[in-house]
Amino acid sequence: MDVQAQMAGTVFRILVEAGQTVNAGEDVVILESMKMEIPHSTPVGGIVREIYVQEGDFIDEGQKLVRIEAQP
Amino acid sequence: MNKVLIANRGEIARRIIRTARAMGLKTVAVYSEADQDLPFVEEADEAIALGGKRPLESYLKQDKILDVARRTGADAVHPGYGFLSENAAFAQAVRQAGLTFIGPEPKLVAMMGDKAVARSVAEAHGVPVVPGTEGLPDVSAARIEARALGYPVMLKAKAGGGGIGMQRIDDEAMLEKSFAQAENRARAAFGDGTLYLEKALVRARHVEVQIAADRGGEVVHLFERDCSLQRRHQKVVEESPAPELPLRLREKIWEAAVRLARGVSYTNVGTIEFLVEPEKETFYFLEMNTRLQVEHGITELVTGEDLVAWQFLISMGEPLPKKQFELYAKGAAAEFRIYAEDPVTFYPSPGTLQTYEVPHGEGVRVDDGYRAGNVVSPFYDPLLGKLMVHAPDRAALLTRARDALSAYRIEGVKTNIPLLLKVLDDPRFIEGAVHTEFFTQPM
Numbered sequence: 001m002d003v004q005a006q007m008a009g010t011v012f013r014i015l016v017e018a019g020q021t022v023n024a025g026e027d028v029v030i031l032e033s034m035k036m037e038i039p040h041s042t043p044v045g046g047i048v049r050e051i052y053v054q055e056g057d058f059i060d061e062g063q064k065l066v067r068i069e070a071q072p
Numbered sequence: 073m074n075k076v077l078i079a080n081r082g083e084i085a086r087r088i089i090r091t092a093r094a095m096g097l098k099t100v101a102v103y104s105e106a107d108q109d110l111p112f113v114e115e116a117d118e119a120i121a122l123g124g125k126r127p128l129e130s131y132l133k134q135d136k137i138l139d140v141a142r143r144t145g146a147d148a149v150h151p152g153y154g155f156l157s158e159n160a161a162f163a164q165a166v167r168q169a170g171l172t173f174i175g176p177e178p179k180l181v182a183m184m185g186d187k188a189v190a191r192s193v194a195e196a197h198g199v200p201v202v203p204g205t206e207g208l209p210d211v212s213a214a215r216i217e218a219r220a221l222g223y224p225v226m227l228k229a230k231a232g233g234g235g236i237g238m239q240r241i242d243d244e245a246m247l248e249k250s251f252a253q254a255e256n257r258a259r260a261a262f263g264d265g266t267l268y269l270e271k272a273l274v275r276a277r278h279v280e281v282q283i284a285a286d287r288g289g290e291v292v293h294l295f296e297r298d299c300s301l302q303r304r305h306q307k308v309v310e311e312s313p314a315p316e317l318p319l320r321l322r323e324k325i326w327e328a329a330v331r332l333a334r335g336v337s338y339t340n341v342g343t344i345e346f347l348v349e350p351e352k353e354t355f356y357f358l359e360m361n362t363r364l365q366v367e368h369g370i371t372e373l374v375t376g377e378d379l380v381a382w383q384f385l386i387s388m389g390e391p392l393p394k395k396q397f398e399l400y401a402k403g404a405a406a407e408f409r410i411y412a413e414d415p416v417t418f419y420p421s422p423g424t425l426q427t428y429e430v431p432h433g434e435g436v437r438v439d440d441g442y443r444a445g446n447v448v449s450p451f452y453d454p455l456l457g458k459l460m461v462h463a464p465d466r467a468a469l470l471t472r473a474r475d476a477l478s479a480y481r482i483e484g485v486k487t488n489i490p491l492l493l494k495v496l497d498d499p500r501f502i503e504g505a506v507h508t509e510f511f512t513q514p515m
């Protein structure tokens with residue numbers, strides 16, 4: 001599944017690396033929008049398969065940030 | 073002074089243009105790529121593009137802004153609030169370029185910008201400060217100091233301000249967990265990772281005093297504003313006068329503010345913020361803002377004075393327009409900050425303003441930065457505008473505010489107006505029983 005941006009903004013920090021295992025609820029990316037830092041977490045646990053963005057990128061609402069391959 | 077460059081954007085740029093024009097001053101706006109369609113750009117006599125979208129590429133580019141001032145022949149720079157308004161190096165650079173900085177002496181901007189220095193200066197002038205520490209070398213020092221102060225404590229960045237870089241710490245485990253992270257954040261945000269602790273006051277009120285001082289050493293206060301209604305240390309509603317605060321306590325706070333401003337030989341307008349414990353009738357210095365405040369308008373409504381005009385006159389070397397005994401506060405005023413944010417999740421809500429209609433009427437003032445069709449970009453703070461309401465008394469004020477808030481029509485971005493209407497219906501707010509933890513308790 002893809003973690004998507006909840007609002008337009010800038011990628012402030014990427015907290016994970018490709019290949020890494022993450023737990024459900026873990027923050028993966030922090031976006032910055034309107035002077036606020038908005039952590040984005042993964043709803044599922046699994047392996048980070050792809051990171052679509054780089055720190056400093058401007059992104060639109062709904063844009064894909066990180067793909068997680070869910071692990072049971 | 074003939075021509076002023078406004079190193080800011082949105083509603084405050086428009087606000088400054090309005091007074092500058094009334095005083096016969098020409099205005100130069102500077103704007104980022106993201107702001108080219110906003111009203112302030114066309115309302116200024118001249119507007120020069122800075123390029124860029126993010127603040128660092130635009131409104132924080134000191135060299136570029138000074139270059140625009142030179143090219144356009146501006147002889148003064150008004151920094152507004154935020155951005156470069158409390159940057160001592162910029163204030164100094166403006167002066168070195170032979171221009172007038174609309175604000176205090178750069179050394180005062182620097183003094184009050186260092187929160188630890190500001191605390192000790194306040195103490196030296198007999199103004200009480202919240203019990204707290206100096207800059208802390210490490211977490212173990214913080215642990216010892218926090219035990220001595222007693223939890224809860226506030227962990228703050230020495231170079232911080234405006235609520236950024238501070239958090240409440242409830243116990244030792246939280247301190248251990250938060251310290252290193254707070255240090256890193258402070259270093260990243262302000263270039264200085266030094267932290268200090270203050271005792272956290274519970275259910276305190278945030279009360280600030282508007283002061284003004286001229287170059288002749290005359291200092292007055294223009295009464296107080298209560299800014300207790302905050303979320304994440306960002307103000308949401310402000311009032312003047314502070315509701316349900318005894319006059320004798322208000323007088324003591326005004327007097328302390330004037331004493332501090334006089335003691336440091338302050339010039340221009342400024343705001344001294346205090347935390348107040350109304351039951352104990354105690355108050356503590358929090359910080360001084362060496363600039364025009366976002367919520368200056370409610371002071372203008374109750375006093376009938378134009379604080380931006382005061383700023384220009386003081387900077388021209390003129391005496392204050394009024395003496396203390398000539399200043400009166402009439403009725404009650406409140407400001408409601410209209411933010412582009414989700415009223416439930418509080419997430420920012422950038423977007424295009426498909427519909428944008430604001431209230432009008434007696435005792436209603438709207439200072440805003442946008443019009444229908446404008447894009448509210450994610451690059452700057454979410455403030456769309458400020459609804460200010462003035463009435464003969466607080467009860468009439470609340471009625472007028474409810475009508476005005478209900479008259480807004482905004483589509484295309486979410487706003488906090490539903491939250492503001494809930495505030496107006498909240499018994500605690502109606503009674504004036506406000507404090508800084510208002511939004512952390514159920515409404």
